[in-house]
Amino acid sequence: MNTNARLFLILGVFFIVADAAYIIWSLVQSARPAASAPPEIEWVGTLAIGLTGVLSFLIAFYLGRVHKGQGGELPEDRLDANIDDGEAEQGHFSPWSWWPMILAASAALTFLGIAIGPWVAFIGVAIFLVAIVGWVYEYYRGYFAR
Numbered sequence: 001m002n003t004n005a006r007l008f009l010i011l012g013v014f015f016i017v018a019d020a021a022y023i024i025w026s027l028v029q030s031a032r033p034a035a036s037a038p039p040e041i042e043w044v045g046t047l048a049i050g051l052t053g054v055l056s057f058l059i060a061f062y063l064g065r066v067h068k069g070q071g072g073e074l075p076e077d078r079l080d081a082n083i084d085d086g087e088a089e090q091g092h093f094s095p096w097s098w099w100p101m102i103l104a105a106s107a108a109l110t111f112l113g114i115a116i117g118p119w120v121a122f123i124g125v126a127i128f129l130v131a132i133v134g135w136v137y138e139y140y141r142g143y144f145a146r
Contacts, residue, residue: 001067002077008060015053022049099135106131 023046031039075085106127113121 001063001070001074004076005060005063005067008056008063012053012056012060015049015056019046019049019053022046094138097135097138099131099138103128103131103135 075081110124
């Protein structure tokens with residue numbers, strides 16, 4: 001986590017420097033010899049890049065505080081760590097299950113119903129409820145019951 005905090009700190013410095021360069025470029029671009037108006041700053045890009053830098057600093061601060069609060073080192077912070085040290089338990093997923101595809105189709109049907117007509121969304125929600133119950137209770141019935 002300490003490494004991530006440093007990376008976001010570097011990213012924040014980069015965005016602040018890029019914001020300064022953007023302001024200078026904006027002033028130079030708007031100060032053309034033919035134009036009689038004074039140079040102006042382009043505010044949308046300036047604020048967007050500047051706030052991206054501020055957000056990077058906030059994330060770096062948060063990650064630094066979490067790292068300090070946990071007190072432990074993550075595998076990516078140690079120089080002697082292996083790649084396998086960082087992998088976590090992902091849970092149990094059944095590769096033969098058809099329920100996630102039915103769930104995705106029902107979600108698509110629900111959003112299509114929101115766009116086209118509410119009656120289609122009701123059908124999608126009904127299929128969604130059946131699919132989520134089927135996926136949750138998949139291992140309680142049939143060949144793979146536990």
